[in-house]
Amino acid sequence: MVTAIVLMSVNRRRINDLAQELADLEGVSECYSVGGSYDLVALIRVRRTEDLAELVTGRMAQLDGIERTETLIAFQAHSRHDLENMFSVGL
Amino acid sequence: MVTAIVLMSVNRRRINDLAQELADLEGVSECYSVGGSYDLVALIRVRRTEDLAELVTGRMAQLDGIERTETLIAFQAHSRHDLENMFSVGL
Amino acid sequence: MVTAIVLMSVNRRRINDLAQELADLEGVSECYSVGGSYDLVALIRVRRTEDLAELVTGRMAQLDGIERTETLIAFQAHSRHDLENMFSVGL
Amino acid sequence: MVTAIVLMSVNRRRINDLAQELADLEGVSECYSVGGSYDLVALIRVRRTEDLAELVTGRMAQLDGIERTETLIAFQAHSRHDLENMFSVGL
Amino acid sequence: MVTAIVLMSVNRRRINDLAQELADLEGVSECYSVGGSYDLVALIRVRRTEDLAELVTGRMAQLDGIERTETLIAFQAHSRHDLENMFSVGL
Amino acid sequence: MVTAIVLMSVNRRRINDLAQELADLEGVSECYSVGGSYDLVALIRVRRTEDLAELVTGRMAQLDGIERTETLIAFQAHSRHDLENMFSVGL
Amino acid sequence: MVTAIVLMSVNRRRINDLAQELADLEGVSECYSVGGSYDLVALIRVRRTEDLAELVTGRMAQLDGIERTETLIAFQAHSRHDLENMFSVGL
Amino acid sequence: MVTAIVLMSVNRRRINDLAQELADLEGVSECYSVGGSYDLVALIRVRRTEDLAELVTGRMAQLDGIERTETLIAFQAHSRHDLENMFSVGL
């Protein structure tokens, strides 16, 4: 499983529509409108890196109104009560 | 439910330990080490705003090695196949 | 009560009109034109997070001339002579 | 009346104590811990500019743990249902 | 007397004309074209805050070619051989 | 006459003392504590460039508590009702 | 051999096409779409500096959709098991 | 194969030693000292994401003198004369 957090600054007039269009994309598990220096945050969970490339540089890149993105690709997930201390996200 | 995404730049030598300490905090649902201009991302899901304040300015603020944080508080969650189009996170 | 401080850079020609349009929005308690690296600051006080989402990503996003915003959502209010030391804003 | 909004990045370990120390200063009407790229926001309302100078470069400058501040001095307040359209803050 | 220093980045083709238009505004005491990360600096000295608001968000905001401004409002003037050590600008 | 505007971020605890020390330097005609993203602004007017070099990289550089400076050297002064349209500062 | 790493922010809609157009240029040995604060990274390996100038300011500059670039020119290559400790890239 | 480009600002006195220490790490295929706003660039090619995590947050994080890093994780490699147009890096 590949996990990525996509931070987006967007055209303010499209914020609600964009949030819904993003949430509707396969591979986007959650999409939040947020306070702070970004407008939207999308959590992406896909099977393979190929899916991430196809989603971020393919389908997301075609949406209207995304002005700036920063994609944070997870290379390790840490979770509570984790006996082995850490496990890879299997990216 | 209150959701927040906390972006962190941390002391590189503490990155793995910190990730685990964060993941072990009640209220932190996931913690990722990531590529990009931040080092760690924590997803927070708590019941009430009081819990968010207590977690971010209380317990997280006491951890060693967090150098800079940006807390993105969600004010709306968007999810797929959502008949009502949008629902509030109940923040 | 949910409190947020919205920092805005705006189209200079619209600064006075925008300030008044913002001040006229329900939920905006005060709006200031300021010196420094922002042009306008709006103080928002609404009942529920749903109202904040509707105000910031809905009505404010439709105004003309806002070029960049940073929304600081308060998660705790501190006030003078406060016997309990701190109380939540009830966000 | 002079109004100023002071945005602060602070030493994370001192965030709650600082917020209370700020709130206790005469001239600080409200102090919030916030999400976003600042940690604390103080609203200042004083009688005269002399009071602002004395508060910001005098008493606030002596507090421990404030790392970076940006002081936004209001030069005009806009409020709802304002028949005269705008009135000066009397700065 | 209210003093403010306005730092401006401007459309390069309008730099000389703008400098003169600014210098001709009542309330602007001096205007310099400068090297560094700004193009023009205007020194403003007006009687009251109302005049500052009217000048910066009114007349200056209507000039062509100003792309970015940062207004530094003085809250205290310090001068040489000053027996009282400091005096307020009477802002 | 050479004119320069020096923007300074300073150690907050030294802000008032520094302002006075700067104001007391020969060549500094005015020094302001300001709101915005700088703390102090010094206006320098000296006879020759040699004096500017000696002041900025010599005497000012020895003062305690100046953390960051940006020196804007004027290469042209524009003034009101100026029949010749522009005149050089004689830098 | 001259080596340079070119970091690019590009028009999101052209990201995949641009990546391929870059990869097809003689002198570009590899081109990656990446997560983080840039969109594309091109590795350039050419014979002489003249070739680098011709490639970066000539052919690459004519491609559509590159919005911002930062060219990092290598002045030394370090490689593993290198008995002489370091050798120049022969730039 | 997972590819990442790590941009580093480092302690200037350790630049040559660090470059060699990085180049000697298994998984770092090349390391360059570069001109521009970074000091060193390391190209990483490892088998699995687990190896990337172990290298970047483990072994590299223990080296002395790395002050700031930005890790660009490739999610797609584009190469010349590529009949299939694009292929995934198999990240």
Added chain:
Amino acid sequence: MVTAIVLMSVNRRRINDLAQELADLEGVSECYSVGGSYDLVALIRVRRTEDLAELVTGRMAQLDGIERTETLIAFQAHSRHDLENMFSVGL
């Protein structure tokens, strides 16, 4: 003699033509296309400050394709084997 270093970000398609147009201006002694976060660097050596103003805000400001400039005005030149240790550039 007045010396200034002008750092420029330019429209990529005009980079080579602009470099030549700049080099052809009287007062520009050298012009380089460079790697790093700027595209072009012009070295200016003129007799008097008036000439610098006329060149930078006059003739250079009329050229097509210069998007951002930062002018570094030298206030002192240091040279090797300099018995007097330092001499002013006679700015």
Added chain:
Amino acid sequence: MVTAIVLMSVNRRRINDLAQELADLEGVSECYSVGGSYDLVALIRVRRTEDLAELVTGRMAQLDGIERTETLIAFQAHSRHDLENMFSVGL
């Protein structure tokens, strides 16, 4: 001939001494203290890239008080009245 422009922010107390130490290094043809967002600018002209590496990451890196550098390596020199229009710096 390899040409590079090195922009430096330095410890203010060391500015004059550093300027002289830099000017005394073989390969540094000129060193200026400047106004703007850097403190010192060194022009480097050396025979081969090896010399640039040795100078920038070797001898310059050992000097006290240089806090941040940006090295702009020229890949093309443009000069006036140049019949061939452009010639490479022979980097």
